[in-house]
Amino acid sequence: MTIEWPRVMPALVTAMDNAGEIDLDAHISNVGVAVDAGAGGVLIGGSTGEGPYLENGERSKLVTATRDAFGDLTIVAGVFAQSIRQAERQICEIADAEADALLVVTPTALVRGHREWVVDYYETVADTSPLPVFLYTVPNVTGYELPCESVAELAGHHNIIGMKDSGGDTTRLDAISRIMDDSFIVYAGNSRVLSQSVARGAYGAITASANYAFATVTSAVAGDTDAQDRLAAMVTVIEPRGVPGTKYAASLTGMTPGPARKPLRALDDVAKAEIQEAVNRKS
Numbered sequence: 001m002t003i004e005w006p007r008v009m010p011a012l013v014t015a016m017d018n019a020g021e022i023d024l025d026a027h028i029s030n031v032g033v034a035v036d037a038g039a040g041g042v043l044i045g046g047s048t049g050e051g052p053y054l055e056n057g058e059r060s061k062l063v064t065a066t067r068d069a070f071g072d073l074t075i076v077a078g079v080f081a082q083s084i085r086q087a088e089r090q091i092c093e094i095a096d097a098e099a100d101a102l103l104v105v106t107p108t109a110l111v112r113g114h115r116e117w118v119v120d121y122y123e124t125v126a127d128t129s130p131l132p133v134f135l136y137t138v139p140n141v142t143g144y145e146l147p148c149e150s151v152a153e154l155a156g157h158h159n160i161i162g163m164k165d166s167g168g169d170t171t172r173l174d175a176i177s178r179i180m181d182d183s184f185i186v187y188a189g190n191s192r193v194l195s196q197s198v199a200r201g202a203y204g205a206i207t208a209s210a211n212y213a214f215a216t217v218t219s220a221v222a223g224d225t226d227a228q229d230r231l232a233a234m235v236t237v238i239e240p241r242g243v244p245g246t247k248y249a250a251s252l253t254g255m256t257p258g259p260a261r262k263p264l265r266a267l268d269d270v271a272k273a274e275i276q277e278a279v280n281r282k283s
Contacts, residue, residue, distance in 0.1 A: 106136065
């Protein structure tokens with residue numbers, strides 16, 4: 001079955017209760033808020049979804065609950081692993097829960113500086129995965145940006161169908177323009193440059209900001225420069241507060257994200273007031 005990938009997907013926050021456990025009822029409510037806003041798909045367990053902190057079995061719970069409640073929704077799930085063994089365990093969970101694709105973050109712990117090892121990791125994961133794979137480069141989280149030459153090499157793999165690039169350097173799209181087509185699509189992940197990214201060939205956007213400003217993100221992806229400017233102003237206030245900032249912003253627009261897992265810290269009243277002002281200015 002050929003999937004028509006949505007142009008815009010929220011990198012969905014993961015709903016937690018005060019004890020730090022997954023809150024599935026709140027999660028399904030949050031997916032519903034995203035769907036009501038116009039989302040045709042979601043990323044579960046990405047960076048914004050606290051993917052590095054998810055434990056064994058939690059990806060499966062989140063994906064299964066989403067599939068049961070929203071059968072036609074496109075579901076991409078994040079893989080955060082440092083070894084192929086770790087990745088394969090997470091992939092089994094995600095595949096069994098009937099996600100549509102994987103978003104696989106670059107491993108860094110012991111392979112940083114060894115381009116060929118990172119390429120081998122992705123090729124091996126893609127060889128064994130029953131689901132199609134999106135590469136995921138997010139240097140503000142990993143401290144490593146997947147080189148364009150590695151992207152070009154990996155794009156030839158039959159089971160690697162695209163990439164989410166959250167680095168924000170739009171010139172990278174020029175460097176890989178020859179490989180971007182219907183069989184290899186690029187999602188922009190940096191909210192400050194969505195319009196510019198699409199103008200350079202990106203297919204769409206998967207962003208944290210789509211949790212609380214889905215319509216604005218959609219307009220920016222469509223080339224609305226005013227929407228892009230409003231979005232950039234918003235995320236300048238919210239994103240320096242990390243996942244807790246995104247969760248609080250999402251709570252102001254109908255979601256029930258709950259707290260972030262420690263060691264992520266709760267926001268103080270000053271940060272909350274600044275985020276509330278930024279969200280209220282979005283339109």
